[in-house]
Amino acid sequence: MNDPVIIAGAGPVGLxxxxxxxxxxVETVVLERLERPREESLGSAMNGGTIELLEQREVLDAIRADGFEWPLAVFSGYPLAPDQLTERHGSTLIVSQSAVERRLEEYALKLGAELRRGHEITGLVQDEASxxxxxxxxxxxxxxxxRYLVGxxxxxxxxRELAGIDFVGEExxxxxLIGDIEVDPGDELLNHLGPESTAYGPYMLSPVGENLLRIAMGEYDAEPPNRDEPTMDEVRxxxxxxxxxxxxxxxxxxxxxxxxVNRQAVSYREDRVLLAGDAAHVQFPLSGMALYTGIEDALNLGWKLAADVAGHGPAGLLDSYHAERHPAGARSLRTSLAQVALVHPADRVAPLREIFAELVRLPQVNAHLSELICGFxxxxxxxxxxxxxxxxLGRRxxxxxxxxxxxETTVARTLRGARGVLFDLSDGQLRLPDVSGWADRVRLVTAGPSAEIAASAVLVRPDGRVAWAGPADGAATPDEGLTAALETWFGPAATA
Structure with a gap:
């Protein structure tokens, strides 16, 4: 094996x-400290943003088969209606994190990744080349x-600790307490599904399988009696x-x-060591935002690392990972903290919640909060x-x-090869510049005009983000900036 990228951790982001x-x-080795996959599932929901990201890869079909859709999003206990957004977006998918990890592992192994379980990193050294x-x-x-190590x-x-990267924030x-509870058919607990905002803190009962319920609840301003494994008596x-x-x-x-706990790494990169997912940012688990943020870390970083390893990554491409994802991670943390601030302390925020309950019924507020928690x-x-x-530009x-x-196809399906895509939305009528020099990195898709895309042509990066867009009026030569965009994100054109 020559110069693999090493990944520490076989959770959803690493896989x-x-x-x-x-x-x-790219040759890839995943090192996982645990001997076997986790059976417990810390997460039980994918918000619409996560679903849309994974729609760009064929693995979502298998993940979707393990869960069911729930057309609802929640912000600080307030139910939102994502179907009221002006753009099409997916619903929440109720699926266990263990199922997600299993499907991602199957896909990674199918693609040729090497996974070593029971292998724990204890030290690292790096130089300019490795x-x-x-x-x-x-x-x-x-x-x-x-070539690189990704935590x-x-x-x-x-x-993160071995690389000496500070993790700032607070607990x-x-x-x-969180866990899965088996119940009998018709159990009384089935009558109390959904989120509740209590005077103590959040409380949620949700189905995660046949006669299987996920319970997640907690008290603010309370210290755990210990850090040992909890008991069912404690739960009751x-x-x-x-x-x-x-x-x-x-x-x-x-x-x-x-x-x-709300913390963020001060830097997502230290030379040849990078961080993604919870290693880069950890937040109070609300609205599926932690998983979403980590999944987009992986999609943002993967193609940039691959370009660097292949030798055609332009200068500054890998640095753009921190430049783009660190602010996004910080915003995700702030959004979680804002949700907590709306529920605690319960007696003092009660008047605010009454007003907020009126606000979330306004379409503009519903849309803004839905887009906020899903990363749109x-x-x-x-x-x-x-x-x-x-x-x-810069949007998904x-x-x-x-x-x-x-x-017929969709935008997401054209991205499943993890390459860039240049969409000509004029049925070939536009006089686009010659882009054949990037054919190994960018796919040209010619289609008819789209009522949902306000552009005559669009260059999309492998992570689904718009890198360039032509005018919506279908000008004859919408090539201003296209070559610069191709060189900025995909490197110089190949020569014959």
Whole structure:
């Protein structure tokens, strides 16, 4: 194996990053500390933003088969209606994180990634050309060298610590319990599904399988009695105190404590070491935002790493990972903190919540909050001196249907190869410049005009973000800035 990219951590972010790299032909090794896949599922929902990101890769079809749609989003306990957005967006998908990890692992292995379970990184050194990690497995150590190391190893990231990257923020007093509870058909707990805002903190019961319920609840300003594995007696006592209803039924399949921690790495890159997912940012788990933010980290980083390894990555491309994702991560953390601020302390925020309940019924507020928690509002600062600014620049292109000479398709389906796409939305009538020099990195798709895309032509990066857009009026030569955009994101054109 020659110069692989090493990934620490086989959670959703690490596994998806491995898929991204293998789609682009990069040798990839995933090192996972645990001996076997986790059966417990810390997360149980994908918000619409995560679904749209994974729609750009064929793995979503398998993940969707393991769950079910729930046409609802929640902001600080307030139900939102994503179907009221002006652009088409997906619903929430209820699916266990363990199922997501299983499907991503299957996909990564199918693509040729190597996964080593029970292998723990204990040291690293790097130079200008490579990074070498010390790995412990079965009581012995070995060394593995690679072009880059990406820490996707969670909030207590060993990679982040070894790289000396500060993780700033705080843990606020909070004691939460989460787990899956088996119930009998017709159990009384099935009558209390959904989120509740209590005087103590959040409370949620949601289905995650046949006669299987996920419970997630917690008290603000409360310290956990210990950091040991919780018991079902603790769950029943806390649930009754929070809801006022006795919990007499249910058998724990697994239980875990959770905490109110909000931290972010000061940098997502230290030379040849990069961070993604919870290793880069950890936040109070609300609205599926933590998973969404980590998944987009992987999609943003994968093609940039692959371009660097292949030798055609332009200067500054890999640095744009931190430049784009660090502000997005910071905004995600602020959004979680804002949701917490709306529920605690309950007595003081009660008047605010009454007013907020009126506000969320306004279509504009509903739309703004839906876009906020699903990442639709994130727009990277992309501009070129050669072209006028376009409102689509830096945004994720809507997953619109497209009519091509080969039949009907969608924006997301054209991106499944993890390559850039130049959409000519004029049925070939535009006089676009010659882009054949980027054919190995950018696919040209010719389609008819789209009522949902306000542009005559659009260049989209492999992560679904718009890198350039032509005028919506279908001008004869919408090429101003296109060549600059291709060179900025995909490097120089290949020569014959």
């Amino acid at each position: 998806l990053l491995a898929c991204e790299l293998r789609l682009l032909g 990074v070498t990690v010390t790995v412990r497995h079965g009581g012995t150590d070995y060394r593995l060298a690679g 996707c190893d969670g909030s207590a990231s060993t990679v 606020q007093p909070f004691h939460g 006592a806390l649930a009754e105190r929070m809801t006022g209803r006795p919990m007499r039924t249910g058998r724990a399949r697994w239980l875990q404590r959770w905490y109110n 509002a994130v727009q990277y600062p992309i501009a070129y001196p050669e072209a006028a600014a376009h409102p689509l 292109l809507v997953n619109a249907p497209l009519a091509t000479a080969d039949g």
